[in-house]
Amino acid sequence: MGRLFGTDGVRGLANADLTPELAMALANAAARVLVGASHLSGATRPVAVVGRDPRASGEMLEAAVCAGLASAGVDALRVGVLPTPAVAFLTADYDAAFGVMLSASHNPMPDNGIKFFAAGGHKLADAVEDEIEQAMSTPDERPTGAAIGRIVDDVDDGRARYLAHMRASVPAQLDSLTVVVDCAHGAAHAVGPEVYRAAGATVVAINADPTGLNINDGCGSTHLNQVQAAVREHGADLGLAHDGDADRCLAVDADGHVVDGDAIMAVLAIASKDAGELVDDTLVATVMSNLGLHIAMRENGISLRTTAVGDRYVLEELRSGGYSLGGEQSGHVVFPRYATTGDGVLTGLALMARMAQTSKPLAELASVVQALPQVLLNVPVKDKTAVAAAAEVQRAVAEAEAELGDRGRVLLRPSGTEQLVRVMVEAGTTDHADSVARRIAGVVAGDLTV
Numbered sequence: 001m002g003r004l005f006g007t008d009g010v011r012g013l014a015n016a017d018l019t020p021e022l023a024m025a026l027a028n029a030a031a032r033v034l035v036g037a038s039h040l041s042g043a044t045r046p047v048a049v050v051g052r053d054p055r056a057s058g059e060m061l062e063a064a065v066c067a068g069l070a071s072a073g074v075d076a077l078r079v080g081v082l083p084t085p086a087v088a089f090l091t092a093d094y095d096a097a098f099g100v101m102l103s104a105s106h107n108p109m110p111d112n113g114i115k116f117f118a119a120g121g122h123k124l125a126d127a128v129e130d131e132i133e134q135a136m137s138t139p140d141e142r143p144t145g146a147a148i149g150r151i152v153d154d155v156d157d158g159r160a161r162y163l164a165h166m167r168a169s170v171p172a173q174l175d176s177l178t179v180v181v182d183c184a185h186g187a188a189h190a191v192g193p194e195v196y197r198a199a200g201a202t203v204v205a206i207n208a209d210p211t212g213l214n215i216n217d218g219c220g221s222t223h224l225n226q227v228q229a230a231v232r233e234h235g236a237d238l239g240l241a242h243d244g245d246a247d248r249c250l251a252v253d254a255d256g257h258v259v260d261g262d263a264i265m266a267v268l269a270i271a272s273k274d275a276g277e278l279v280d281d282t283l284v285a286t287v288m289s290n291l292g293l294h295i296a297m298r299e300n301g302i303s304l305r306t307t308a309v310g311d312r313y314v315l316e317e318l319r320s321g322g323y324s325l326g327g328e329q330s331g332h333v334v335f336p337r338y339a340t341t342g343d344g345v346l347t348g349l350a351l352m353a354r355m356a357q358t359s360k361p362l363a364e365l366a367s368v369v370q371a372l373p374q375v376l377l378n379v380p381v382k383d384k385t386a387v388a389a390a391a392e393v394q395r396a397v398a399e400a401e402a403e404l405g406d407r408g409r410v411l412l413r414p415s416g417t418e419q420l421v422r423v424m425v426e427a428g429t430t431d432h433a434d435s436v437a438r439r440i441a442g443v444v445a446g447d448l449t450v
Contacts (some may be wrong), residue, residue: 005129007310007416009115011104014057018112020064020157027100027401029067029135030116034098040073045149047075049094049117049158051087052102053187056212057112061102065114066245069100070119070149071142078158079158081210082198083187083246085343086162088121092211092340093161095119103187103245105415106222110113120282121340122319123312147247159191166195169338169346172353175200179352180239182227183208184220185245192345204234216243219342229257236363237355240348248331251351254365261331262293263366264351268333269302270368271354272325278302284317284326286310286412291426292371293329300368310416312340372408373430373436378425379444384414387444388421396443400425400436408433412440 004010010026012018035046045439048069052058066076066099078088086099089098107113114126117131124132145147175256183189185207194204206226207219219226220243227239231252235318239252251259267284272278282303285293289306297304305321309312311332318326318336329335332342339346355362381387393412400410408427415422423441427433 003130004133005126008105008312009113011107011109011113011417012057014061014112014306017063018059018114023061023064023114024068024071025136026114026132026141027065029132030098030100031069031072032140032164033117033131033135034116035072035074040143045073045075045147045387047077047095048096049079049087049091049099050076050102051079051082051084051099053091053215054081054185054189054210055104055112055215055244057110060101061112061114065100065102066067066151070151072140072149072404073143073147074149076149076151078153080153080155080382081187082162082191083343083345084115085242085247085332085346086158086191088117088341089162089165091117091119092121093165100175101139101245105245106216107249108222109213119422120445123315123341133334135324142383144415144446147380163195163198165338166345166349167198168334169222170199170353172356173200174356176186176232176356177238177352178204178236179348180204180227180230180234181208181348182206182220182230182241183241184216184242184244185210186216186220186242186244186246188242188345192242192246192348195345196348196352198374199352204230204236206230208276211407220244220444221248224250224252224258227363228252228258232256238352240351242344243331246344247342249333249347249351250331251362253366254361255315255363257363259362259366259372261327261329261333262290262371263369264347265325265327265333266293266296266369267298267348267354267365268350270300271350271357273300273302279322279324282321282323284323286314286328288424289317290329290369290371290374291409293371296369309413311450315341336373372426372428373433374424374426375430375433375442377437378415378420379423379441381419381421381438381444384419384421388412388414392446393440393444396440400440403436410436410440412444432449
């Protein structure tokens with residue numbers, strides 16, 4: 001059996017892979033590891049903040065998680081449907097022992113996930129996740145009587161705290177801007193538009209009516225066609241697209257052209273450097289960022305440090321180096337001064353603030369990054385780790401790298417959440433990148449699926 005935790009928590013098909021029984025056991029084990037036996041047996045019960053996105057399965061799994069917490073002697077403070085970064089913020093703001101978010105982010109509706117935040121709202125290290133997994137098979141002494149945890153709802157206060165925090169983080173007024181916001185029928189369907197309106201922007205919200213069944217369904221940050229069309233229809237200055245749990249933000253300019261996470265990071269890094277707030281003039285990004293970002297940062301006197309894929313690794317580098325800005329091409333952007341994890345709503349605010357401060361359109365600001373054509377293929381396999389390490393695959397990658405030279409690059413990695421091997425190729429032309437990527441994908445998919 002593989003490791004239970006993936007790149008970002010525990011994720012799977014709800015009620016099949018991720019069952020209520022697993023959720024309850026996971027929450028109970030997390031309480032014992034993250035709080036500790038001495039605090040669990042103390043006079044005052046510790047508190048865990050629990051939030052979720054609007055998936056129908058979230059109701060079921062939230063109940064199971066709260067039961068697991070209570071059975072360990074932890075009070076569950078339910079804050080309702082809020083973005084993942086809001087739960088991280090509230091974990092710190094309530095001075096809670098830890099936080100729990102139920103979401104599968106950008107995954108389809110049938111999936112769900114559980115991710116934990118330590119005290120202060122920080123993501124867990126791999127070693128701590130391993131402790132939790134081990135604790136699931138370790139017998140525990142359950143509390144009884146008054147020591148059993150309680151379940152408390154505080155939806156309105158939690159939401160109000162997050163809204164106030166967002167407004168204080170980016171005080172610039174956005175009265176001159178009209179923005180279309182694609183909420184992906186997800187966790188930011190209410191707070192996202194509310195935050196942007198409070199900052200003065202004129203907001204057109206789309207896909208902001210979650211039913212529990214329509215999250216990420218042809219919309220949001222993984223399907224930009226709707227926000228592109230809406231920007232053109234309403235004559236908006238820009239569009240923003242969040243994913244299901246709103247820790248991502250991608251954008252489109254006034255003409256509907258996509259502004260990806262690399263371009264967003266470039267705009268914000270230059271803005272931060274201009275304000276004297278970019279620590280060591282350094283941006284942190286993952287290996288997935290386009291070579292165009294590397295070139296743009298170098299031309300603007302900014303160093304670029306790279307990490308493994310996943311915003312948790314960006315966070316680790318930000319914290320270890322004391323840096324002030326980092327993120328991913330997929331739209332996770334992290335501002336350690338204001339947030340302990342990627343926050344799509346905060347990213348949208350900061351991007352619009354730069355537009356307002358410079359009086360420049362997004363297309364002009366984003367043009368600093370000239371991206372090389374990039375092709376990403378997801379190859380389904382049975383054992384992603386074994387396939388990615390196979391000699392035949394490594395040989396195909398080496399041959400492709402020799403062919404591309406300094407005019408492109410190859411990145412091959414197992415998915416952190418699915419049985420996929422991701423093949424990414426950058427080259428001078430899209431046709432060349434596509435040809436190389438398909439050649440490598442063919443080797444991956446060949447007979448290497450065992």
